[in-house]
Amino acid sequence: MPPSLHQVEVIAPHFKRRLSGVTSTIIQLVPVQNRLGQKVVTFGPGLPSFLPSMTAGDLLRLWAPPEGGRYRVWHARRNIEMLPGILLRDVCRMPLKLVFTSASQRKHSAWTKWLISRMDRVISVCRKTASYLERESTVILHGIDLQRFSSAPDKAAAKAQLGLDPQKHHVGCFGRVRHQKGTDLFVDAMIRLLPNHPQWTAVVAGRATPKYVPFEDELKARVNAAGLADRILFVGEHTNINEWYRGLDLFVAPQRWEGFGLTPLEAMASGIPVVAADVGAFAELIVDGETGRMVERGELASFASGIEPYLASPSLCIAHGTAAHAHVTEHFSVEREAKAIGAVYRALLDAR
Template sequence: MRETEPNVPIETLSSGNLQLIVPNLHRRYSGVTATNRMVAPKLAKLFRAGWLGSDAPEGIARIGLADLAKCWRRRDAVIWHARRNNEMIAGVLLRSLGWPLKLVFTSAAQRHHSWITRWLIRRMDAIIATSEISKSFLRREADVVMHGVDTGTYAPPADRAAAFAEAGLPGRYAIGCFGRVRAQKGSDVFVDAMCRLLPRYPDFTAVMVGAITPEQTAFAEDLRKRIDAAGLQSRIVITGELDIEEVPRWYQRLTIYAFTSRNEGFGLTLIEAMSAGAALVASRAGAAELVVEDGVTGVLTPSGDVDALVCALEPLMRDPAAAAAMGERARARVLEKFSLDAEASRIAEVYRRLV
């Protein structure tokens, strides 16, 4: 992989000039998929890259199993960058059968790994951790590369009031909590806080954007019962899963974003909301303590604590101008520290050491 080689146009990419495979071997759209989709097109500008699997983004060639088969016993090595166990398993198996792969794994987990994950990690050529916390749970050396966000796509709107009005929601301001509706994401903490705060602040509507999976149906129904009991059916809106392209516009409608996860690998919604200029109140989960300057670009709270969330949100709801100012500082923080270009550049350094 020579830095001087120009990127090959997508339409001319072949197994013979492929340098990087980005596998996405997961049928359900997830946060891992979202982070992968954002950085992959940036990497494709630096290396001749192909995306293998579902949810391929614009800006990177899509390859299939036939293309992969043509790489067998090729002389030049190809980077295989896994982000899940099944992708590591596939990489280890393919290499054992003669594919010339250099294996890279990105770990975002902030917990002790299972035995199979540890076994797979030992077989990787390089490991990337998304934070120092994630790195601390690994039993080998790793490069820390924080996630970045597309600051062009996740950008403040020209007119936030007009963006809010476009949604047809009651009031003048929105407060959001995005991600799959489940206890791990603290969806119940958000709903309980809104049931207490919204009656005091009639200009606000709460918006929850994210999928409700079949196994979480009972949990979601319980949340709806709480919302109904509070008489807030029109002011706590659960959109369900949206098309990927719609999500940035929903961030632009927010004045405040609540990150309520109890447990998180990184928490991409943190930097997405900050990039869109929303004021942030975040639980101390994932990378929140590394991303947020407490009291400056956001407010940190204990995970799972409804009282603390209410206390942190209320001053911002009381003073939307102060929330807007915090959102501007949050956007500046992302531009300085969490751009996609910076993430891609650091990942590229890891690749170049291998090949």
């Protein structure tokens, strides 16, 4: 049962309608946080109706502290959400403590630096993100839903259910089809490698937004020119992406830039090793040589050399996939993430 407003201790604002990584984080975390007793509501558009939420009219009720407490936490994840928190606390004098989660891996503007300086606590999603901040932060790596992302009990059946050949091995790249995501690197690596590994098929799952349809069309033209249209499959966007992971034997994360990046965790939780570019938090998620391989960002030759040992030895996929599943299960559950965030909240709410 969602908390009533007089019980609420944490507000998670969301001020963009466009689906993003922040949206996915809130959707995944808030139900778990409430299950753990953290009493969180969301505020803003673009979120599903099943999440507990407050209205604009409820803002007037924030002058009163929560039942049994002195403060509430306003947990922002964007600039556009930090600023209202500052106004509510410092101008309206509401009893709020401000938390900001940073996922950015670039130098911050003077405006962003000022906003961050006004926060009571800052969380970084990985050590690389923390290195760009000019103040102390708590590093809390994202987790994932280990019930949704899990190993296939029968790999052949998982492939057949998706319309894939259960007698073949499959390597996949999932996410938006665009240059930033490195889809072209994956396709070019497959064009180079697949002719020497006839038992393998490549799968590109994800949507090309209108701006990037010409980019996708160009990739398909390269595939057709290489005579590999039946072995490099563009399957589009799917809501059952967890089932597509289970149909793979190897996953490739070729992003040129990433704030954090959940796809390697989702793949490893599904018992699949990952070959990933050194971007985002990937180096903090993958145990190089045990659960996958780290390769150079944007370098086709590095990707090809990282992928080929797995194509040459499916047994290596099984060994590293087993290790990957154990690694994620132990270290990257969403419950672990929620508990770590809850500890930040409690330090603020219990402070005297």
